[in-house]
Amino acid sequence: MEPIWLATASFPVLLILIFLRVPIGLSMLVVGLLGSWQVYGSAMPLLNQMKNLAYGQFSSHSLSIVPLFLLMGQFATLGGMSQALFKAAEAFLGHRKGGLAMAAIGACAGFGAICGSSLATAATMGQVALPELKRAGYAGSLSAGTLAAGGTLGILIPPSIVLVIYAILAEQNIAKLFAAAFIPGILAALGYMLVINIVVHVNPKLAGSVPPMPWPERWQAVAAVWPVLLIFVVVVGGIYTGLFTPTEGAAVGAVSTGLLAWWRGGLTRRKLQEAFESTAGGTAMVFMIVLGAAAYNSFLALSQLPQELAGWVGAQGFSPYMVLWAIIVFYLIFGCIMDSLSMILLTIPIFFPMVSGLDFGLTPEETAIWFGILVLITVEVGLITPPVGMNLFVIQSMAPDISIRDTYRGVWPFVASDLIRVTLLVIFPAITLVALRL
Amino acid sequence: MNNIIYGLSRAMAWFGAVVLTLIALMSVVSIIGRALSGFGLGPVPGDFELVEAGTALAVFCFLPWCHLKGGHAMVDMLWHKYPPALQRVLTVLSDAVMFGVWLLLVWRMGVSMDEYRHNNEVSFILQMPVWWGYAASMPAAVVGVIAYAWRLLESLGLASPPVGFAMAGGGH
Numbered sequence: 029m030e031p032i033w034l035a036t037a038s039f040p041v042l043l044i045l046i047f048l049r050v051p052i053g054l055s056m057l058v059v060g061l062l063g064s065w066q067v068y069g070s071a072m073p074l075l076n077q078m079k080n081l082a083y084g085q086f087s088s089h090s091l092s093i094v095p096l097f098l099l100m101g102q103f104a105t106l107g108g109m110s111q112a113l114f115k116a117a118e119a120f121l122g123h124r125k126g127g128l129a130m131a132a133i134g135a136c137a138g139f140g141a142i143c144g145s146s147l148a149t150a151a152t153m154g155q156v157a158l159p160e161l162k163r164a165g166y167a168g169s170l171s172a173g174t175l176a177a178g179g180t181l182g183i184l185i186p187p188s189i190v191l192v193i194y195a196i197l198a199e200q201n202i203a204k205l206f207a208a209a210f211i212p213g214i215l216a217a218l219g220y221m222l223v224i225n226i227v228v229h230v231n232p233k234l235a236g237s238v239p240p241m242p243w244p245e246r247w248q249a250v251a252a253v254w255p256v257l258l259i260f261v262v263v264v265g266g267i268y269t270g271l272f273t274p275t276e277g278a279a280v281g282a283v284s285t286g287l288l289a290w291w292r293g294g295l296t297r298r299k300l301q302e303a304f305e306s307t308a309g310g311t312a313m314v315f316m317i318v319l320g321a322a323a324y325n326s327f328l329a330l331s332q333l334p335q336e337l338a339g340w341v342g343a344q345g346f347s348p349y350m351v352l353w354a355i356i357v358f359y360l361i362f363g364c365i366m367d368s369l370s371m372i373l374l375t376i377p378i379f380f381p382m383v384s385g386l387d388f389g390l391t392p393e394e395t396a397i398w399f400g401i402l403v404l405i406t407v408e409v410g411l412i413t414p415p416v417g418m419n420l421f422v423i424q425s426m427a428p429d430i431s432i433r434d435t436y437r438g439v440w441p442f443v444a445s446d447l448i449r450v451t452l453l454v455i456f457p458a459i460t461l462v463a464l465r466l
Numbered sequence: 467m468n469n470i471i472y473g474l475s476r477a478m479a480w481f482g483a484v485v486l487t488l489i490a491l492m493s494v495v496s497i498i499g500r501a502l503s504g505f506g507l508g509p510v511p512g513d514f515e516l517v518e519a520g521t522a523l524a525v526f527c528f529l530p531w532c533h534l535k536g537g538h539a540m541v542d543m544l545w546h547k548y549p550p551a552l553q554r555v556l557t558v559l560s561d562a563v564m565f566g567v568w569l570l571l572v573w574r575m576g577v578s579m580d581e582y583r584h585n586n587e588v589s590f591i592l593q594m595p596v597w598w599g600y601a602a603s604m605p606a607a608v609v610g611v612i613a614y615a616w617r618l619l620e621s622l623g624l625a626s627p628p629v630g631f632a633m634a635g636g637g638h
Binding site: 046047048049050051052053054057058061075078079080081082083086087089091092094095100269271272275276278279281283286301303304305307308309311312313315316317355365366369370415416448 | 473476479480481483484486487489490491492493494496497514517518519520521522524525526527528529531532533535537538539540541542543544545556559560564565567570571572574575577578581599603606
């Protein structure tokens with residue numbers, strides 16, 4: 029078979045394997061290796077290529093940022109900052125209508141600033157906020173939707189593991205991507221709060237109430253979150269100003285959140301072991317996918333499919349925005365069933381050359397960064413869309429009394445807000461790019 | 467036997483995380499050294515190379531535990547609709563492929579390590595032999611082979627996990 033048709037045929041094979049519950053990374057690895065074998069026509073070139081496959085991928089300097097950010101998130105959790113952030117947000121928002129849910133969003137945004145993973149944010153903030161929301165009389169559907177959506181702020185607000193992977197694949201500057209993600213991330217948080225505001229006005233029964241906090245207590249609660257602010261400014265600021273490399277920034281983040289956790293007495297032996305095991309599990313999962321994607325993408329490159337496809341799309345004379353919308357819709361649909369990282373690793377090598385060949389009236393770098401932020405947001409929607417929304421499962425596992433039906437019902441207004449935000453960012457690239465033009 | 471394999475995998479996961487913490491500390495020391503270069507200090511020599519070798523070691527240490535925990539990302543949307551017999555067959559096949567592919571990769575990694583040992587290639591700054599990095603990760607990679615083989619035996623019904631061991635779903 030022609031290599032290009034072989035590559036085309038490999039997509040359905042890959043999907044079938046994935047739906048047969050073969051781990052996603054393993055599916056890509058096997059299909060990629062078998063495909064390369066076919067293209068080479070003999071086993072020897074493939075066996076040579078495999079010599080450095082595992083070690084080469086695992087010893088990548090730019091990817092070392094991923095386990096360091098995961099470790100940072102674990103330490104941040106042990107540092108008890110989630111509690112402090114929630115208290116601070118509650119102090120100012122709690123007594124308003126739907127205010128406690130808004131406070132949960134605000135606290136998620138704060139936690140997202142020192143954590144690069146959505147599941148960790150959803151899990152950590154869920155632990156703190158779900159019981160409080162229940163005690164104050166909030167409906168299960170609203171609480172679950174709020175925390176699932178709020179969790180996505182973990183990757184939307186820098187630092188963000190998904191953006192790191194995109195930066196590596198598209199060969200873009202991580203610092204600039206982090207800077208560009210900031211305003212869309214804040215917009216996401218504000219959009220979610222607006223959603224809560226609308227939802228509780230349409231159906232006031234969904235919200236409970238809490239009495240306002242006296243002012244001295246409010247200032248105390250805000251003062252307690254200074255370590256979060258400090259760590260965020262040092263890590264993201266240091267990366268942005270070039271004081272240190274992104275990997276070093278992640279190391280600074282891990283060490284400072286580790287010290288914070290130790291100082292606040294969170295580093296008991298048992299908790300440290302749990303944190304280490306979570307870091308191990310998360311890292312191994314990411315690198316298994318990275319390994320599989322490396323094998324699969326080198327097969328695709330060998331088959332020339334990405335170049336041919338980019339050339340074909342360029343030659344059809346589609347309008348650039350039509351192609352962009354098609355990609356976004358593709359991500360939204362696949363996001364319902366695939367996990368975000370595999371999706372990015374699989375598709376960016378194909379979509380990125382396609383998009384960078386299109387003219388949006390932006391410089392090539394601006395196009396790359398803008399597209400990266402759009403991809404980040406669209407794959408993030410996949411975390412909260414049924415049936416396979418990872419954040420929904422996380423919240424579900426923490427609040428078994430909220431039925432999955434209620435969770436689904438609670439989350440759709442947030443999905444709607446995501447879609448509106450994506451549309452805005454597509455129509456006005458300046459929202460994303462203004463941070464770079466300063 | 468199952469206690470040894472699970473215990474070893476778990477201990478390796480902790481060890482990998484300790485390595486990771488040390489990498490982070492080393493990077494911070496390196497940044498401070500660089501910032502104070504006016505006072506006769508400097509960055510840790512070869513910090514870049516140490517981060518690379520250390521990360522590889524950590525990842526190799528993490529993989530067996532993640533697999534035993536069932537922690538790899540997978541799509542189980544349709545899983546509960548499959549008949550139990552099909553579920554069993556699929557689990558065996560998936561575990562067998564994992565074992566087979568990993569065995570192949572570790573074999574090739576060993577060949578590569580041997581080649582680097584004979585051509586004496588060294589790293590840029592530290593002049594550290596390249597094969598040392600491979601050698602450091604090799605034991606963990608081999609434990610991976612054993613752990614994957616054990617999981618295959620488990621899915622074939624020939625072995626069982628330790629009492630009270632709970633699997634987790636994948637995700638990130």
